[in-house]
Amino acid sequence: MRFTPPVLAVVLGAAFFAGCYPKSAPPPGSVGPKGVEAAQAHAPGASVASLERGRQLFLAHCNACHGYPDVDAVPAAEWPGILVEMGDNAHLTPVERDETLAFVLASRAR
Ligand code: HEC
Numbered sequence: 001m002r003f004t005p006p007v008l009a010v011v012l013g014a015a016f017f018a019g020c021y022p023k024s025a026p027p028p029g030s031v032g033p034k035g036v037e038a039a040q041a042h043a044p045g046a047s048v049a050s051l052e053r054g055r056q057l058f059l060a061h062c063n064a065c066h067g068y069p070d071v072d073a074v075p076a077a078e079w080p081g082i083l084v085e086m087g088d089n090a091h092l093t094p095v096e097r098d099e100t101l102a103f104v105l106a107s108r109a110r
Contacts, residue, residue, distance in 0.1 A: 025070035
């Protein structure tokens with residue numbers, strides 16, 4: 001089969017989007033009591049306030065280039081590496097990145 005260049009561009013574009021862009025979801029709500037508990041099991045310093053800061057950072061930065069990522073669509077073990085890359089993309093400080101990561105992981109625990 002021969003592809004004309006426009007068709008090829010669409011096929012390659014679709015493969016790119018399917019391959020690396022996050023599945024998007026509506027803007028996430030606040031972390032519930034279960035999420036706070038789960039976060040504190042890993043990071044004793046985590047609090048309702050720090051998780052809410054993480055949520056605000058997520059809301060402010062994580063739909064600039066793509067939709068809000070679906071936090072459940074990526075395995076927990078992959079999130080730290082993704083936040084390193086995406087934290088750079090969003091110009092987060094290391095503290096902001098860690099708070100955003102803690103929020104993402106906590107909001108998976110429902
Ligand atoms: C400056 C643009 C930009 C910003 C800001 C940004 N992203 Fe991304 N993101 C991308 C691009 C481009 C990709 C696809 C290519 C890649 O993986 O680098 C992507 C991919 C992703 C993926 C899919 C990765 C995978 O391996 O499946 C996730 C999840 C994600 N971003 C989360 C986030 C989160 C969380 C934030 C907020 C901290 C964020 N992004 C902010 C540009 C951005």
